[in-house]
Amino acid sequence: MTELTVRRFRARPPAATDRVLGLAIAGGMLRAAVADGTGRILGEASEPLDNLDASGVLRRLTQLAHLASTRAGLAHLDVKAAGIAFGGPVDPVRGLTILSPRSPGFEQYPLAALIEERLGIPTVLENDARAAAFGEAVFGAARGCQTVIYLHLGTGVGGGIIVDGRLVYGASNTAGEIGHIVVTAGGPTCSCGKPGHLEAYASEPAIIARVLEALLLAPDDPGQQLLAGQLTTRRLFEFARLSPTIRRVLDDTVQMLGLAIASLIATLNPEAVIIGGPVAEAGHDLLEPLQARVRQFAYPASLRRVRVAFAELGADAPVIGAVALALART
Structure with a gap:
């Protein structure tokens, strides 16, 4: 996995031409969204989490990422980076989920590295509440x-x-x-x-x-x-x-x-x-x-x-x- 110095995140204004991927495993849903540098969602896809285990979530999240990219009008997943908001405790430095209250198999699971490997883009993992906090600071209230x-x-x-x-x-x-x-x-x-x-x-x-x-x-x-x-x-x-x-x-x-x-x-x-x-x-x-x-x-x-x-x-x-x-x- 690409080295990610998570503690250096800053709420800065990005370029409007940037294209990035947001992934969320939270609230009983899987969601993927391609957005520009203003936070405007260009294409998205989602489905219920149901009873998927970690490997099932990885597979479906990858498919949703490609579907969101298609809906955003991109010929392929041409984005600069991906972020994952995970509904459970995480180790953001190592890109690991600690556990999931909803799905089995997420104990010490290298989710960020696996998404990065499948999609070929730098990927960062964060707890969903911290991700929401950062989203509100950059694009929200x-x-x-x-x-x-x-x-x-x-x-x-x-x-x-x-x-x-x-x-x-x-x-x-x-x-x-x-x-x-x-x-x-x-x-x-x-x-x-x-x-x-x-x-x-x-x-x-x-x-x-x-x-x-x-x-x-x-x-x-x-x-x-x-x-x-x-x-x-x-x-x-x-x-x-x-x-x-x-x-x-x-x-x-x-x-x-x-x-x-x-x-x-x-x-x-x-x-x-x-x-x-x-x-x-x-x-x-x-x-x-x-x-x-x-x-x-x-x-x-x-x-x-x-x-x-x-x-x-x-x-x-x-x-x-x-x-x-x-x-x-x-």
Whole structure:
């Protein structure tokens, strides 16, 4: 595999004539997109991940890359580099996936080298949350910013940190694991087994589970009528004005998020804190009280130039992030 100094990525404006490939294995989908230097997707292809193992994913991702190239009007895969956003922990320096929560065979799997070998182009691998963070910094809600915190609120709570235009990795590549910030000394248990972590309050499954638990103790609450349908955080935030029980749980969630973000702002002094993922679909019912909590808890001097906003790239964030990472290699 081509030597890739991942830690030198910078959010720089690439040339519009650049052509790169973004690949994403995230959210239960496989996706390939050919894009130009402005992040505009010229051609793409996708399919469900289903129950494919690592070798099956490699085969299908290669086929999707060629299909995306054809749809972009390229006679062959004439791109300068490829980026991969992977839904699981990775070693970005060695181009290895550590494991996948969805697919077998990704333990210490040299995905970047194998894609590079099959496609013949320099390839870089990144965790999907960090890729999304980089995408938002280059093409999304934080474009133009050099120091950015990105939180992804979905089945878990992940994120990415960019300082002086560079992704931050830390000593063991775990920088940006924002879901494991401690927000209380007790509280519910996180997926990692430790109590009081942000993920146990702010991931979508955690929010829904805590609402259901609270409604069991409040049989006369109007929120009981939601139990007949599918629950999402968006529905909960919309209904909260009618349900004191749901409102209390969501207020607690927003407070914990505000505490975590205030601590990150004091530590990193960012220009932007960007919130993405399914929980962010709650819209202003979430954003406005969250901004108020951040103002309440954060160090005033650090608040002067920071804005807290929603992500702009939506479900495209991982693949656009992979594009941005590939462009950073050109």
